[in-house]
Amino acid sequence: MCPERKGKAVTGASGQSPNEQPIYLDFQATTPTDPHVVEAMLPYFTERFGNPHSRSHAIGGRAEEAVEQARARIAGVIGADPREIIFTSGATESNNLALKGVAHFYQDRKNHVVTCVTEHKCVLEAAGRLERDGFRVSYLGVRDDGLVDLDELADAITEDTVLVSIMAAHNEIGILQPIAEIGALCREHGVFFHTDAAQAVGKIPLDVAEMGIDLMSISGHKVYGPMGIGALYVRRRPRVRLAAQIDGGGQERGMRSGTLPTPLCIGLGQACALAAREMGSEAPRLRALRDRFLDRVRQRLPDVRTNGDMTRRLPGSLNLTFPGIDAEALMTALPGVAFSSGSACTSASLEPSYVLRALGVDEEAARASVRFGFGRTTTEEEVDRAVDQVVEGVERLRSGSRAWANASQIAG
């Protein structure tokens, strides 16, 4: 656990003081950069500056050495070889590079990609672009627990299939897809397997060899590293080729040109090393906080419903439906708790979650659903305060709408 919680304001159980930060329960949207990570990055902005691609002098060489150490740390957390790690700007770019890069490289031989309707928007939009470029894409549905059906996946794979892309851990509902089984199936059919592991890296054990993963997307700011950096794991044996999406000086083995942002690379490396070290103790701690939150909410609001499988799940993630409540109204009513009704990217739109709809959740229930995420700085005391606020918020909204319903009945 992190000792840096002391920065947080301490208050009594009664709620928020005026200048206090909301209780942060939105760790799927982003995580704070761990202070140890910031500390490791800082020298590389100033006295340890240098272009890691400048091989002609020691200042560049020193930066290169640090970047290569970071690459090894990232590889270490997923059981990869450092040469298989390509730095990118984040999981969005990694997902785009994986889908478009593989599809375009092999397009003379194969032109079909399989993915899933509940993937992150950046995977779905990259797949949509491929369709517009003449590729064929199959979108698997999911069962009502949020998991893909392996028989359906096997049926979707054809001789033309080049790539299957299924995320490891879901940003919105927290479920864990059966990655090892999907990897084995893809291997059996001679198809590359890409997984968007932005939410999974550093949270659950991952091993690219054991799980048969050929490409994996990683995001810095989901693993207590900085924003603006990510990585794509690209298997070397058997080798996965991809067409670069950014051309230039040929950095990152020609797969992703551009000067590497040394401080950000160091930050992602440090974040992965920290996560690897703490995962064993942090996962059960988060699971306990998550279960405490759910148990306490359920005691007071017995009609609360969970979304997505409850056993195959990220330790720190919950998605709940409060029947009769509007999620937007609940968030507005609770400025003291930072949580979300879905993914950060789609919460600006007023559409109910496409993810929950794919699980068979009806539109009204989807609008009554919110996601809670627990993370490295979350304390038991915060969980208890958040429960109080959420329960009171739901009760307030319900009594308000009952009063309104009664009044309109009388008026009618």
Ligand SMILES: *Cc1c(COP(=O)(O)O)cnc(C)c1O
């Ligand atoms: C956050 C997230 C992304 C996007 O990652 P960025 O690094 O912000 O581009 C992609 N997929 C999933 C599952 C995510 O949670």
